[in-house]
Amino acid sequence: MQPGSVYAIKEGKDVVEQHTLSILVDNEPGVLARVIGLFSGRGYNIESLTVSETEHLKHRSRITIVTRGSPAVIEQIKAQLGRLVPVHRVIDLSVEATAIERELMLIKVRGSGEHRSEALRLADAFRARVIDATTESFVFELTGKTDKLDQFIVLMQPLGLVEVSRTGVAAIARGPEAT
Amino acid sequence: MTRQMTGAEMVVQALIDQGVEHLFGYPGGAVLPIYDELFQQDKIQHILVRHEAGAGHAAEGYARSTGKVGVALVTSGPGATNMVTPLTDALMDSIPMVCITGQVATHLIGSDAFQEADTVGITRPCTKHNWLVKDVNDLGRILHEAFYVARSGRPGPVVVDIPKDVQFATGTYEGPARVEHKTYHPQVRGDQSAIRAAVEMIAKAKKPIFYTGGGVVNSGPEASRLLREFVRLSGIPITSTLMGLGAYPASDKQWLGMLGMHGTFEANNAMHDCDVMIAVGARFDDRITGRLDAFSPGSKKIQIDIDPSSVNKNVRVDIGIIGDVGNVLEEMVRLWREGKHSIDAPALKTWWGEIDRWRARKSLGYRQSGQTIMPQYAIETLYKKTRGRDTYITTEVGQHQMWAAQYFGFEEPNRWMTSGGLGTMGYGLPAAIGVQAAHRDALVIDIAGDASILMNIQELSTAIQHELPVKVFILNNQYMGMVRQWQQLLHGNRLSHSYTDALPDFVKLAEAYGGVGIRAEKVSDLDGAIDEMLATDKPVLFDCRVANLANCFPMIPSGKAHNEMLLSEDATDEAIATAIDEEGKALV
Numbered sequence: 001m002q003p004g005s006v007y008a009i010k011e012g013k014d015v016v017e018q019h020t021l022s023i024l025v026d027n028e029p030g031v032l033a034r035v036i037g038l039f040s041g042r043g044y045n046i047e048s049l050t051v052s053e054t055e056h057l058k059h060r061s062r063i064t065i066v067t068r069g070s071p072a073v074i075e076q077i078k079a080q081l082g083r084l085v086p087v088h089r090v091i092d093l094s095v096e097a098t099a100i101e102r103e104l105m106l107i108k109v110r111g112s113g114e115h116r117s118e119a120l121r122l123a124d125a126f127r128a129r130v131i132d133a134t135t136e137s138f139v140f141e142l143t144g145k146t147d148k149l150d151q152f153i154v155l156m157q158p159l160g161l162v163e164v165s166r167t168g169v170a171a172i173a174r175g176p177e178a179t
Numbered sequence: 180m181t182r183q184m185t186g187a188e189m190v191v192q193a194l195i196d197q198g199v200e201h202l203f204g205y206p207g208g209a210v211l212p213i214y215d216e217l218f219q220q221d222k223i224q225h226i227l228v229r230h231e232a233g234a235g236h237a238a239e240g241y242a243r244s245t246g247k248v249g250v251a252l253v254t255s256g257p258g259a260t261n262m263v264t265p266l267t268d269a270l271m272d273s274i275p276m277v278c279i280t281g282q283v284a285t286h287l288i289g290s291d292a293f294q295e296a297d298t299v300g301i302t303r304p305c306t307k308h309n310w311l312v313k314d315v316n317d318l319g320r321i322l323h324e325a326f327y328v329a330r331s332g333r334p335g336p337v338v339v340d341i342p343k344d345v346q347f348a349t350g351t352y353e354g355p356a357r358v359e360h361k362t363y364h365p366q367v368r369g370d371q372s373a374i375r376a377a378v379e380m381i382a383k384a385k386k387p388i389f390y391t392g393g394g395v396v397n398s399g400p401e402a403s404r405l406l407r408e409f410v411r412l413s414g415i416p417i418t419s420t421l422m423g424l425g426a427y428p429a430s431d432k433q434w435l436g437m438l439g440m441h442g443t444f445e446a447n448n449a450m451h452d453c454d455v456m457i458a459v460g461a462r463f464d465d466r467i468t469g470r471l472d473a474f475s476p477g478s479k480k481i482q483i484d485i486d487p488s489s490v491n492k493n494v495r496v497d498i499g500i501i502g503d504v505g506n507v508l509e510e511m512v513r514l515w516r517e518g519k520h521s522i523d524a525p526a527l528k529t530w531w532g533e534i535d536r537w538r539a540r541k542s543l544g545y546r547q548s549g550q551t552i553m554p555q556y557a558i559e560t561l562y563k564k565t566r567g568r569d570t571y572i573t574t575e576v577g578q579h580q581m582w583a584a585q586y587f588g589f590e591e592p593n594r595w596m597t598s599g600g601l602g603t604m605g606y607g608l609p610a611a612i613g614v615q616a617a618h619r620d621a622l623v624i625d626i627a628g629d630a631s632i633l634m635n636i637q638e639l640s641t642a643i644q645h646e647l648p649v650k651v652f653i654l655n656n657q658y659m660g661m662v663r664q665w666q667q668l669l670h671g672n673r674l675s676h677s678y679t680d681a682l683p684d685f686v687k688l689a690e691a692y693g694g695v696g697i698r699a700e701k702v703s704d705l706d707g708a709i710d711e712m713l714a715t716d717k718p719v720l721f722d723c724r725v726a727n728l729a730n731c732f733p734m735i736p737s738g739k740a741h742n743e744m745l746l747s748e749d750a751t752d753e754a755i756a757t758a759i760d761e762e763g764k765a766l767v
Binding site for chain 2: 029030033034037041072075079082083084085086087088
């Protein structure tokens with residue numbers, strides 16, 4: 001039985017998977033609204049969303065979306081995305097390729113004494129860079145997989161975490177070919 | 180072909196270049212420059228409606244009955260928001276429509292100007308695509324793209340929103356020849372290996388069935404012809420959705436009638452028991468499948484659809500073929516002939532034997548006795564009296580719609596216009612106007628209910644003005660019959676607000692609009708009254724007083740499977756009150 005129908009009486013027992021989708025779109029007004037409107041309108045999840053123009057001359061953008069759902073829902077999400085008129089291609093990086101995923105985070109930590117030096121030591125261990133400092137605070141820049149960033153936030157919490165800004169996941173396939 | 184002209188001139192020129200002959204619209208401040216251009220030409224006929232929703236549904240009826248793109252023109256703000264229902268309706272039923280909306284001048288956008296609305300924002304989820312044109316030099320290209328997107332692949336509605344200053348501005352017009360779409364190229368030809376596999380699966384079947392939908396009609400007359408050829412070649416029984424009626428002739432012996440919630444006993448049971456199901460341009464809607472985990476449990480399923488998102492959406496299929504129905508059927512018929520395939524004859528005979536036993540239940544039976552007109556009898560009589568004529572039927576939404584689908588026989592595609600997916604009351608009259616505009620000499624009948632017809636009754640005025648002699652055949656039971664039926668099924672017969680206490684006198688109403696009103700109250704009046712309607716050369720409101728409490732059967736109660744139908748003969752008050760269990764009550 002498939003979800004998404006009024007007659008799917010019982011909850012589906014399908015396993016929920018996480019997929020990273022790369023969506024190549026024409027960079028026209030409203031294209032992002034179409035994509036996210038599709039997700040909200042049809043009740044799909046967005047775990048992470050990244051968008052930026054990637055080929056200026058061709059007027060093309062890449063939207064990277066991390067989503068969760070049963071295999072049937074993921075299949076439906078891809079088909080629905082493919083139906084949008086300005087969408088060139090939908091690539092499921094979790095299936096069609098071995099992909100590398102990275103996220104960038106800026107994180108502000110405020111403290112003094114032992115907390116301040118501990119924050120700096122941990123930042124060093126995580127290969128975070130200090131991009132702003134005052135006598136009582138740091139802003140660290142940290143790049144990595146989502147769980148690494150999550151872990152760093154957990155560590156900074158008792159050391160004076162003030163606020164966080166994250167880009168969301170950017171992803172690309174390994175190897176010499178374009179996807 | 181490039182030429183200098185104003186934006187408003189471009190709109191008219193683009194419509195002419197696209198072969199548009201009829202346009203349904205309503206003027207207003209933000210489209211006055213376009214209306215000024217329309218005034219100065221005579222290639223396109225503009226049909227003035229009385230409410231923008233009427234323009235949208237008329238364009239839908241026009242499109243559905245001709246296979247061409249329907250076009251509507253409305254102003255900004257309320258003009259555009261009134262189009263939301265027809266656009267959604269067209270999206271659900273895959274009707275090609277181009278809707279041109281006026282917008283406030285570009286420098287006013289975002290300022291909450293008079294009659295400003297975020298039209299592209301509002302219509303984004305109810306169109307296939309939409310555009311806000313900010314530069315007059317893009318307008319020609321966008322208009323031609325709009326027609327291309329509306330009619331290509333799975334057809335649908337599009338909106339082109341044109342600010343008033345763009346309509347006045349002068350720029351370069353790009354003709355249709357130069358437009359090639361950057362991204363939108365739907366797959367028309369089906370995958371060869373999938374088609375071969377499907378043909379072999381069909382050839383090995385013992386209990387096959389064709390389940391066809393609106394996609395066959397959308398694909399064009401050739402698809403219907405090929406479907407008929409394949410069905411006759413193979414000897415396989417065929418049923419269809421509400422939207423697919425007419426693609427296969429209802430008078431043929433292989434026709435099982437419509438399937439689904441109010442489908443026939445034989446169609447639904449054959450779907451349940453089949454071993455190979457061939458879904459052609461049909462999307463396994465919940466009105467069709469009933470309870471999904473009990474839907475045709477033993478069958479292998481083949482699905483042909485031009486929209487990849489329709490395949491495996493509600494029901495997983497064994498072979499999905501993405502492509503145009505006509506194209507794929509042509510290939511299937513070729514392979515079937517080439518391979519000299521045939522269904523195992525004894526198996527097919529046994530299968531038809533089973534089907535005949537289901538047929539023998541006569542699930543569309545009803546009892547007409549006395550002088551009270553049964554609604555089913557009214558439709559059957561209307562059908563008998565119009566057979567052999569060049570007839571188009573539209574409907575509103577409710578019991579009358581189901582009775583029309585059950586008791587009116589359709590022999591050809593594009594003859595049946597109904598709001599299937601969205602279920603829009605008020606669709607039928609404006610849709611009939613759209614049909615009549617395209618087929619001036621045809622007989623166009625809106626089979627209506629007394630509640631639905633009041634939702635867009637103002638369009639009778641449109642019909643009078645444009646001399647479109649549509650016939651509105653109202654099955655008047657003074658109830659919102661389908662609402663009442665569900666209240667009986669779900670809510671202990673508490674008929675909350677489903678009775679209309681103050682219906683107008685439809686005969687006088689017709690006369691007030693300048694049309695003709697006819698009433699039939701007794702069985703003995705019916706034949707003569709219908710003859711009178713058919714002989715009338717003007718729009719007619721036919722007030723057919725029918726049995727008030729008749730219900731629509733057979734029925735798959737919500738949450739039940741195809742083989743758990745409730746038949747008319749078993750539908751006692753008790754059976755109706757308990758037909759739907761607790762789980763099913765939450766469903767629609």
